[in-house]
Amino acid sequence: MSVASKTTPAFGTGVPSSTQAPISTSESKTAAALSPSSTAGINIRPPMKYAVPDSQSWHAPPLEWLQGTWSVTHSTLPMWRKAKNVRITYKIIPPSSPDELACLDDEVCSEPTARTLLPQPKSIKGIDTPDGAGGWNWRGKGWLKIATSQWEVLGWGEKGDEKWAVTYFAASMFTPAGLDIYSSKKEGISADLVKEIIAALQGSESRDMAALVTASMKEVKIEY
Template identity: 45%
Template sequence: MATPTLSLGLPQIHATTKHNKSTPPTNDFLTGTWHVTHSSLPLWKNKRNVQITYTALPAQSGITKLDDRVQYQASGSDKIKSVHGVDTPSRSNQGAWDWRGKGWLVIASSHWECLGFGREDDGNEWVVTYFAKTLFTPAGIDVYSRRRAGLGEGMVERILGVVRGFGVLEMQELADAIFEIPRD
């Protein structure tokens, strides 16, 4: 069986042509719970069981925002912590969102983009995201899976191979910094 081509695109800060952009996922594809299985973001280094749940909010003025709830556990702890915010679609970049925290995190914001998404042969869905640098975190990439167990053998390396193949130093460095997030 032939290996399907992965369609991933560069984040807007690096994309200079339309050819470098992937087709963005629909809100229907994004909604639901995702397990963050791999990341280059240092904030996940001492965490486990990281999940993100997206829920479409009622459209206002034709714009559908996503409720964004991240849950995780610190290594060695059973306490579940969460971060809650709202994602607003970027007006200038399909497949990108601007996150704003809720509650005491209302002062925090970030920009994230979907580099690619797909479905493995066995039906497991995946997403690769890019997070722009903020005051609190460096730029990074995450790999999400619908299944807690993660992606099939070799799939993460195939995805990272495409990211490295963009030929952009920052993206190569982020792909090289990827680590697996423990899940139990």
């Protein structure tokens, strides 16, 4: 979750999907850009604003799978450079009628590691409303009710007893577009697994996304 008023993603395949020409057999690179990248079983798609996921190779995680507390272990977002123990908790909000979709209660908790110009809240709460396969519109609670943002799941899975996810956040007036890596383990993600995830991100046909990961993906401090 990032507080936002601008919701246009800052990277993708380089061409919005609405303007792309039909894919022919001679356009293998373009076709690949519309599908998730896969490395050692790690399946990651580009942001859906720029590419239509291959429905046979990628699908959104079930809400029951996403529900729970996640540790943010790696991120390209500057907001986590001066924070530690970043945790995001999702709780399912059942629909009030059969015509509605379930939403998510969203709480981000963190601890500052350095002084900042403006005080940082230890907890940011909001509600996530579904917006496409794996996509969400976030709106803050309380004094943050006027704030909104967009985020989506790009990849998710399990390895042994560890669940992982990669999320993308659209650019906002406060932060640039960026990526987070989540782990279900409080102590953080395993070294081998994060290497596989980062390799899949760097191998993405979305050139801008791959470059962002190479230049800006950093470990988020976990210290209990």
